[in-house]
Amino acid sequence: MNFLSYLINGISLGSVYAIIALGYTMVYGIAKMLNFAHGDVIMVGCYVTFLSMSRMGWHPLPAVLLSMIVCTVLGVVIEKIAYKPLRRAIPLAVLITAIGVSYFLQNAALLLFGADTKSFTSVVTLPALKLAGGALTISGTTIVTVVVCIVIMVGLSLFIKKTKAGQAMLAVSEDKDAAQLMGVNVNATISLTFAIGSGLAAIAGVLFCSAYPTLTPYTGSMPGIKAFTAAVFGGIGSIPGALIGGILLGVIEILGRAYISSQLSDAIVFAVLIIVLLVKPTGILGKKMQEKV
Numbered sequence: 001m002n003f004l005s006y007l008i009n010g011i012s013l014g015s016v017y018a019i020i021a022l023g024y025t026m027v028y029g030i031a032k033m034l035n036f037a038h039g040d041v042i043m044v045g046c047y048v049t050f051l052s053m054s055r056m057g058w059h060p061l062p063a064v065l066l067s068m069i070v071c072t073v074l075g076v077v078i079e080k081i082a083y084k085p086l087r088r089a090i091p092l093a094v095l096i097t098a099i100g101v102s103y104f105l106q107n108a109a110l111l112l113f114g115a116d117t118k119s120f121t122s123v124v125t126l127p128a129l130k131l132a133g134g135a136l137t138i139s140g141t142t143i144v145t146v147v148v149c150i151v152i153m154v155g156l157s158l159f160i161k162k163t164k165a166g167q168a169m170l171a172v173s174e175d176k177d178a179a180q181l182m183g184v185n186v187n188a189t190i191s192l193t194f195a196i197g198s199g200l201a202a203i204a205g206v207l208f209c210s211a212y213p214t215l216t217p218y219t220g221s222m223p224g225i226k227a228f229t230a231a232v233f234g235g236i237g238s239i240p241g242a243l244i245g246g247i248l249l250g251v252i253e254i255l256g257r258a259y260i261s262s263q264l265s266d267a268i269v270f271a272v273l274i275i276v277l278l279v280k281p282t283g284i285l286g287k288k289m290q291e292k293v
Helices: 001-033 038-054 060-084 091-113 141-160 164-174 176-181 186-211 221-234 241-260 265-279
Strands: 129-131 134-137
Touching: 001 038, 001 060, 001 134, 001 141, 001 164, 001 186, 001 221, 038 091, 038 134, 038 186, 038 221, 060 129, 060 186, 091 176, 141 164, 141 186, 141 241, 164 176, 164 186, 176 221, 186 221, 221 265, 241 265
Parallel strands: none
Antiparallel strands: 129 134
């Protein structure tokens, strides 16, 4: 039963990583940019939810909705101010800018909220599910996290395949210039991508803090890095790859923490990533890209 319990916890944590990884994989797939400030957008969303519930006494649902709105707007603003002027710049310039935005958000949070650790109240009120005569207990947070992850993945896949905006995203991901010639508004499509990714980051952050109820200005840093690892693991640019990479990463981390060493769990995760990339450099579902000369 212990193994099954660890496995379920790993799937729950991996579901959070998968939702965060969507932001990385969508932005990279469409804009060919690595938004390393994505983890700090998670932190902002958590603080908005925390303040709405603890200071203003809001119900969790409107608090989470407000968090999604704030993060969505923040994602679009970051794209317009920091990344849009660098569309044609070298990748290193974009990477340095992303790191700068990340540090800016962290330090802004330090100034506004302080460095002390806040106790985050879970937004999930669903009771725990007891199975096998009480030998196996699945928390309400775990159930909600996995269900939300599945709903988001299915909804996003349908959005990409069935809507005009989704088709525009696919066109821009293939060739920005050709898409623009065909009448696609590339700027609006990239902004929409940042908006969706940042809104999902707010949901992931709230679920993460509900499972691990502490909040600091650095809360989003490590989950953000691990979610990026999950995106690379599954094949960056692939939505199903983000799901597979996130789940596998979460399971590996929890099992490594339980059976090997809690202190080495992060190292184990990154070691597995290195091994996978040595065997398949594009990730599990990644495809080789041919460069036109």
